[in-house]
Each structure stands twice: as structure tokens, then as C-alpha cells.
Amino acid sequence: MAKKSVSNVWSQPGSPLYIEVRRQIAEAIRSGEWRPGDSLPSEKMLCERFGVSIGTLRKAVDELTASGVLVRQQGRGTFVARHSQDRYLFSFFHLVGRDGHKEYPEVRFLSLRTIEADDFASHALAVNIGSPLFNISNLLSLRGEVTSVDDIYLPTALFPGLTEERLRTRKTTLYQMYQDEFGISVVRTSERVRGCATTRSQARLLKTTPGAPLLQIIRCAYSFHDQPVELRNSYVNTQYCEYQPDPYVHEHN
Amino acid sequence: MAKKSVSNVWSQPGSPLYIEVRRQIAEAIRSGEWRPGDSLPSEKMLCERFGVSIGTLRKAVDELTASGVLVRQQGRGTFVARHSQDRYLFSFFHLVGRDGHKEYPEVRFLSLRTIEADDFASHALAVNIGSPLFNISNLLSLRGEVTSVDDIYLPTALFPGLTEERLRTRKTTLYQMYQDEFGISVVRTSERVRGCATTRSQARLLKTTPGAPLLQIIRCAYSFHDQPVELRNSYVNTQYCEYQPDPYVHEHN
């Protein structure tokens, strides 16, 4: 019964069938045949389409599910994952309540200025010293408690036409805006955390006292080819929240 | 051919067979029947032992491989994972120099005591309030500068025979010791970071001043099946180092 039948898929010699099936499914999604939120044909149909058995088809779908491309729902079907704003947000946002629960932060826009890159910013953003940068200031709250003040630096060259009006009225996350309006996809972030003491101006914004301990989170966001696109300095009052990076899970092989 | 046969494993109604097989393999490792580095019996032998088909057995082994408990080598066999010291260390150690370079910390053992679990520790470690815990204190240095004091809590039941002498003379990382001497493999950690002010006793150890800002890192380490095995409280002076979690990388396909 185990005679390998001639199949519809182009199977590279030395490459497992299920890898090729996985590739073709991913390709069909990329090409727009199945769009985010769509349901795929049933597993039986897919078996016929690719000329493989249910076990092989499931192995391909298993991996696409594990990597978040597909979502299965027993009894309903298999769907192309919808990368919602929520998911995007919580990929990069690492502040949680003291009880560990993740929540939406409320963002209040403070200011947009244009400044010149200092030594540190120019190095982090790979621009020349003195290059023009947008400097955005935001105030973030969790459950009505002010938790952090964010200072964001963007090379003006990458974000032409960014205006204060646009920032004040935005309804999406910043990263969503980078992608939708400037074609910049953030694919990697790197963060470093220090302890520091509240300054007088921070104390006013964060409703705390000068000298109280704060977290300083320095984040650099990168697009494709490790191009830095955003430098962000967050000063966090951990009285009402905590910094929680993604858990580490040991991997082998 | 698909008649479900009577099997050797105790299959809970409503729980898949492969889950039970996975549990029994993990249990055999925990009990010491197979130790890190050992090879398991062949898949065919395991099928007979558990009374399941090759597909089911492989699904169980697949998951244990994915979670790092087992390592497969084609043509040679399946082995209980052995965690190398270097890799292990930097997987869990997130302090780097202010210049961003990773380095080995120097660890100085301070004390080992036995205490009773308070509310927080008992909750984190999934033991009863008042249960006995080992409490280890260590002082960590980077490049000769004292950077943090670690307070470590372990359920005594999981670490029978742990002695001060053993901790003072150890040459490996703690996690390596958990594995080699107590059969406990750490496969996941979760961390939370807060800002706090230096206490007087911390100031003495960290050679800083009371009230100066510190990072408090609360880490819980888990073994198989999300069993918590260690709770750790690190108080870090970020004058000479920074906390740097693993970078986030957006996954595509």
C-alpha cells in the first residue's frame, strides 16, 4: 500500500514532499489566492489538489499552523491567519499590569519636533551626526494610570510628510502607521533596560516624585536588511506595571 | 485496519493517546530510567512498550523533540537532550556590559538557608504556603564590578541533599547542576522587570548608595509540563551593565 504514487507536486529529489506542499500553500497565500481570514479548502480537497495523503498534508499544515500562518478550528475549517493589530501590538509592547495581564495602553500625543541627531542616535539609526530626526513624545497609560513617557526618534528621510495633525488623530499603532503610510515594516526590535532616577520634568508627567526609580527602555526597531528605522526611549514607572519580555523557550537541533 | 486496539497505556477518556505516551516518556526521564545523553530504545521497541503505532509514537517524540527534551539523529537513535554549559548560560543570562557585549559573570556564593514559602513564592512555585524552600544568595560581577545580588528559591522536595559545601565548590552553572545532579531540566523561563530603590543591605553588597535606582528581575524557571522549579529575584545595579532580553524577530514564511 505504501507505493509512492506519481504526484501533482513538483518534488525536488532529496526534499520531502510535505515541504513542497507547505511551500505551495504559502505561495498560494502570498499570491492572494487565499487572503487573511479566508478558509482553505477541506483537508480532503487539499489532498487531491496536491496529490498527497492526509498524513502528508497534515504535516505541512501542522508546520504552517505552528509558525502562525494558518489557524485551525476543529469542526469549522482551516483559515489564513489574520495578523490583527492586536497581535502586532503585543509583539513589540512589553509592559504588563502588576498582575501580569496584558492590556492596551492608552496613548496621549505630547509633541512632534525636528531635531539633529546626536552621537548616540546617529549611531543607533545609522545616519550622520546632525542629520534631521523627528522627535515624537507620547504619554502612555495602563488602566488609567500614567505609566511611561516615550521619546521616539525617526530619520526624517524615511517618513516624508509626517505631521503633528496626523499623529494627534491616528487610530492605529505607530508601527501600523509606519507600514500603512510609509511602507516601512518593522521586523525586528532589540531592547536594553536600565534603572534610572526620575527627573523633575518626568515627575510632572508621570505624577511621581523626582528621584524615584524608573526603568529606561532603549529600543531600536529594524526593517528588512537590518535597516534601523526607529529609536525609542521609554521611561517607565513600574509602580503600576512591569516590563515583561517574551519568555525564553529552550530549543534544540 | 483502523480498529483501535487495546493498549498498554492508561488512556484518559478525552485525552489523546500520544499525550499519554509523551507523558510516560517524560516520566521515565524524570525518574532516571533514561538520563541526559542516553539513547532511547528504537521507535519500534517503544511502539511495543506503549502499545501504539509508529505514527502515534512519533507524534509524542516529535513534541518532546520540539520542546528540547529529546534529540533525534537519523540513523543513530533518539537521545535524552544534554544541555551544554555555554549555550545554557547565555540562553538565560540577560545582563550585558554597557557597550552591549556579552560576558561571563563571576559568581560569589553568599549563603544557603531553608525558609518557608510565603504567599508570592508559593504561588510562583506551585507549592503550599509554608512549604520548605532552599534560599540561595549569590553575588554576581561583570568585569570585576559587582552588578547584582541574586536571591534564589527552590522547593526542597525537588533538590534533595543540596548542601552549602556543594554550592561553594561548584564549577558549573546552577542550571547545569540542577540537571546533572537532580535530573531537572529547565526548558522555559519567564521574567518580569521592575524599578526599585537600593536598600541599605543591598547598598553594602553592591557598593552603591541606599536609594539609588536598581532593576529587580523576577524570573521563574520551568521544567517539563510547565512545572516551576526555581524562583529568582535579581537586584541589578545598571551602572556597569544593562538588561537585554532576546531580540524580537517577526516571523514570516
Next chain:
DNA sequence: CAGTGGTCTAGACCACATT
């Protein structure tokens, strides 16, 4: 060569969701 893991088949029954 024999033994191992890696892949694959062609079914089957079960649990769940929708109609």
C-alpha cells in the same frame, strides 16, 4: 550489512460545529 530515524500511504473512527 543490519538498524536507526524520516517520510509516506490509504484508509478508519472520533469530537466538534453548522445546518
Next chain:
DNA sequence: ATGTGGTCTAGACCACTGT
């Protein structure tokens, strides 16, 4: 009742390893 994904079987051949 029908259709979906979830689990499971009892084989088979292939690729790789060590003798």
C-alpha cells in the same frame, strides 16, 4: 445529518549510520 479537523493504525520504502 453532514462536513470539518483530530487522532490513530499497520504497514512500506528511503536515507543515514555504524560494523
